[in-house]
Amino acid sequence: MYSNDEILDRFWKAGREFLNTRYAIMGGAMSWVSEHNLVAAISNAGGFGVIAGGAMPPELLKGEIEKTKALTKNSFGVNLITMHPQLDALMDVCIGTKVGHVILAGGIPSGQAIKKLKDAGIKVLCFAPALVLAKRLVKAGTDALILEGTEAGGHIGPVATNILVQEIVPYIKEVPVFVAGGIGSGEMMAAFLSMGVAGCQLGTRFVCTTECIAHPNFKKAFIHANARDAMPTVQIDPRFPVIPVRAITNEGTKRFMEFQMETIQKYQNGEMELKDAQMAIENYWGGALRRAVIDGDVENGSLMAGQSVGLVKEEKSVQAVIDELVADAAGALRRLSNIPA
Numbered sequence: 001m002y003s004n005d006e007i008l009d010r011f012w013k014a015g016r017e018f019l020n021t022r023y024a025i026m027g028g029a030m031s032w033v034s035e036h037n038l039v040a041a042i043s044n045a046g047g048f049g050v051i052a053g054g055a056m057p058p059e060l061l062k063g064e065i066e067k068t069k070a071l072t073k074n075s076f077g078v079n080l081i082t083m084h085p086q087l088d089a090l091m092d093v094c095i096g097t098k099v100g101h102v103i104l105a106g107g108i109p110s111g112q113a114i115k116k117l118k119d120a121g122i123k124v125l126c127f128a129p130a131l132v133l134a135k136r137l138v139k140a141g142t143d144a145l146i147l148e149g150t151e152a153g154g155h156i157g158p159v160a161t162n163i164l165v166q167e168i169v170p171y172i173k174e175v176p177v178f179v180a181g182g183i184g185s186g187e188m189m190a191a192f193l194s195m196g197v198a199g200c201q202l203g204t205r206f207v208c209t210t211e212c213i214a215h216p217n218f219k220k221a222f223i224h225a226n227a228r229d230a231m232p233t234v235q236i237d238p239r240f241p242v243i244p245v246r247a248i249t250n251e252g253t254k255r256f257m258e259f260q261m262e263t264i265q266k267y268q269n270g271e272m273e274l275k276d277a278q279m280a281i282e283n284y285w286g287g288a289l290r291r292a293v294i295d296g297d298v299e300n301g302s303l304m305a306g307q308s309v310g311l312v313k314e315e316k317s318v319q320a321v322i323d324e325l326v327a328d329a330a331g332a333l334r335r336l337s338n339i340p341a
């Protein structure tokens with residue numbers, strides 16, 4: 001007889017040892033959502049909570065780290081966005097507060113940033129959007145990689161999770177490789193674990209948890225949405241770049257298309273300079289995630305969500321979500337390996 005933990009350890013031991021957790025399940029950082037309550041709840045439930053430090057000034061991040069530490073003795077991480085103007089100061093906060101792991105997101109980080117964190121004894125995880133970049137990041141010293149497919153919520157790349165896993169996992173042996181994007185069930189986790197990933201990162205599934213501070217309207221929108229409602233923002237004209245963000249379509253997303261067309265028209269009529277028009281389009285969503293998550297404005301705010309939103313049916317505790325994922329993943333791996341229950 002083997003316990004669920006023993007079955008799963010055949011697949012994710014390296015991942016959970018790297019994270020220093022019972023389960024190799026990461027709660028993907030979600031701006032405004034992943035604050036100390038959710039992060040600590042995920043870590044207390046045996047997973048790996050991650051503070052979304054991307055939109056925070058250094059003082060706020062310091063406070064969030066301290067509050068998380070007050071709620072959990074378990075391991076957790078901090079997600080930083082590489083283009084944040086205060087990245088250096090944010091890294092200093094992580095070093096000063098002795099955070100165990102930092103996830104560098106939002107573009108390929110500099111070797112200098114990786115080195116600074118590693119020299120301070122922090123484990124560094126980076127996102128790899130292609131094999132060539134995965135190899136480059138390993139050379140630059142990253143301690144682990146995350147592959148995030150286009151099914152994910154928030155800012156996304158163009159390639160599906162299952163393609164990234166097939167492209168990258170067989171060729172990276174030096175560091176653990178985690179996977180994110182479109183994972184909504186234990187069965188899906190089992191499939192990726194059987195392909196050699198070290199663990200899974202989920203974001204969308206953790207929004208509708210009792211410990212998550214998101215506005216009830218935000219959670220209701222998740223419960224009502226189907227997978228096909230979580231769509232990437234569309235760029236109308238390549239001269240006006242739009243970084244794709246996957247979110248549940250609403251009035252705001254419709255208005256964004258009109259706004260792009262009106263702004264481009266103004267540029268074409270000579271009423272606006274190219275730079276100003278580009279800036280206006282870039283800034284359209286400024287503050288929009290906060291409006292939806294905190295204020296509950298689900299019509300005009302940004303309802304960032306992954307396609308796995310279609311699998312979110314109710315609100316439950318973080319522990320219940322993690323227990324379900326673990327039981328279903330272990331069950332699927334038992335079946336695959338012919339191990340009796």
Ligand SMILES: Cc1cc2nc3c(=O)[nH]c(=O)nc-3n(C[C@H](O)[C@H](O)[C@H](O)COP(=O)(O)O)c2cc1C
Pocket residue numbers: 027028029030031033052054079105106148151152153154155180181182183201202203204205303304305306307308
């Ligand atoms: C509302 C929301 C906000 C997010 N914010 C961030 C962020 O600030 N930084 C980041 O690296 N990823 C962010 N993500 C991506 C998640 O960390 C995670 O990788 C992703 O949600 C995984 O895919 P899934 O949603 O299909 O589970 C966000 C996702 C959502 C849904």
